[in-house]
Amino acid sequence: MKFTAALLLAGLAAGAAHAQTMKPGLWEFKQTPQLDPARQAQMAQAQKAMESMPPERRAMIEQMMAQKGVNVNMAGGSITIKACITKEQAERNMAPVAQHGNCTQDVKRSGSVIQTHFVCTDPASEGDATVTLRGNDAFSNDVTIRHQRQGKTETTKVSGEGRWLGADCGDIQPMKSLAK
16 A cells, blocks of 8 residues: 555656646645555455554544545545645645655646656656646546566556645645655
């Protein structure tokens, strides 16, 4: 799960980093990875483990994740991330993602569609993202990520959307942006 989430953020960052009209404030990214049967089984096991935890422990884990703006709904297979984009990040078109992945990207924009090819070294992966902007407060995206696992190339596809929730980020702290 952690690896998939890291790859997802790298792919999302690749597209969202150049969304020139993003508003500063609180954003919600809802992403749904299309997983192979083995990964889907891992997600189901993780969901069962969460469900069988004592309520106090589960609440503690969910609260820790919520403080970081993350809500993972493993039963539905979606990952919802809330992130705070500062005014400076919005002005510089910087995506709200921690500096993981050591990625480079080639971005092309045509109107409201942004296409990105990215290559990351930590973890090693590459992929393509298409982000379609819907004004300055929403977008949809499709991401394809390829990486090596046990000598085989695995492909993960992710579709999703992002929407601006408001100018006030509340308790969610801004994350460090990817370096340009």
